[in-house]
Amino acid sequence: MILFALATLAAPILPGLGALWGGAWIYLGLAWITLLAAVLDEAVALTLPAEEEAAEFPRADALSIALVVAQLALLALVVAILGRGALSWAETLALALGTGLFLGQVGNSNAHELIHRSSRLLHRAGVLAYLSVLYGQHVSGHLLVHHVHVGTKADPNSARWGEGLYRFLLRAWPGELRRAFAAERARNRTSGRPAWRNPFVTYALGGLAFCLAAHALGGPAGLAWFLGLAIFAQLQMLTSDYVQHYGLRRSTGQSGKPEPVRSAHSWNAPHWFSSALMLNAPRHSDHHAHPTRPYPALRLDEDMPRLPYSLPVMACIALWPRHWRRLMDPLATSWQNRMDERPDHLPD
Numbered sequence: 001m002i003l004f005a006l007a008t009l010a011a012p013i014l015p016g017l018g019a020l021w022g023g024a025w026i027y028l029g030l031a032w033i034t035l036l037a038a039v040l041d042e043a044v045a046l047t048l049p050a051e052e053e054a055a056e057f058p059r060a061d062a063l064s065i066a067l068v069v070a071q072l073a074l075l076a077l078v079v080a081i082l083g084r085g086a087l088s089w090a091e092t093l094a095l096a097l098g099t100g101l102f103l104g105q106v107g108n109s110n111a112h113e114l115i116h117r118s119s120r121l122l123h124r125a126g127v128l129a130y131l132s133v134l135y136g137q138h139v140s141g142h143l144l145v146h147h148v149h150v151g152t153k154a155d156p157n158s159a160r161w162g163e164g165l166y167r168f169l170l171r172a173w174p175g176e177l178r179r180a181f182a183a184e185r186a187r188n189r190t191s192g193r194p195a196w197r198n199p200f201v202t203y204a205l206g207g208l209a210f211c212l213a214a215h216a217l218g219g220p221a222g223l224a225w226f227l228g229l230a231i232f233a234q235l236q237m238l239t240s241d242y243v244q245h246y247g248l249r250r251s252t253g254q255s256g257k258p259e260p261v262r263s264a265h266s267w268n269a270p271h272w273f274s275s276a277l278m279l280n281a282p283r284h285s286d287h288h289a290h291p292t293r294p295y296p297a298l299r300l301d302e303d304m305p306r307l308p309y310s311l312p313v314m315a316c317i318a319l320w321p322r323h324w325r326r327l328m329d330p331l332a333t334s335w336q337n338r339m340d341e342r343p344d345h346l347p348d
Helices: 002-021 024-033 035-043 058-084 089-115 120-131 137-149 165-191 199-245 272-277 284-289 311-317 321-340
Strands: none
Touching (some): 002 024, 002 089, 024 035, 058 089, 058 199, 089 272, 120 137, 137 199, 165 321, 199 311
């Protein structure tokens, strides 16, 4: 937990100090989540141990709440500072990038962890974190669509073999919105709840409240920076989905139902620092097998598909689709063939 706390809390604290004091703190905050993370992942051969599954993790829950508070505070501070336009262009760019990367990597991983929790407080904290980057739809989309249909064409957030990142982004965001809204409407009809109880009402009102707060803190320029940071964070979240499921599909039998979700349907990364930074989000197979398992207990086994590099580095490689396909298509094909050869494989 000390490593988790150090890696994650430094990510918002350093740019926060940069927003207040400027200078080296801004660049240190950006370096922490980019260059330092990449170097430490490769320079130190270490795999984080998994805690006992039956253990309770009050310190993990406390860290998650602290990260949500830090996220909201950092957003308010950065929007106010950037709205004033008092920093140099280099400091402005570095502060925006460092803040945006925190939101898309650490903030997303933390919010993702929280929306899976049964505790009402923790779940609502996760929803609040997603609302702060105007991505409330992801709460419903992730829980009601992605985890149910992962690895099938019914899941907008599962990248298909041969699909480039930019084509995926254009398909996934609106696809997730449509499927998530339809899933919530169906749940309302089943439960008999009125239409206004649809969570999308909360998502819309919450997003509007954050936009008004951004304008109050930083004026029109602050609102523009807030919208830019939210879009940047959303793009990173979708890119993470792209990387973690690229080219891996679940077979469908004659009944029309897909095979059960297996460890081979998600890509994983063992790199220790980025795993600590993202609360073990790169251990994606175990998360899909046990969605409610707290992040300190997530496991990484040898029979899980592994990415050639850490998750943040793979996200950068995905920006160049041709290079991405040269690297990942053979690996995805190999793993898919291994799944198809299983004795319990369902023929398509």
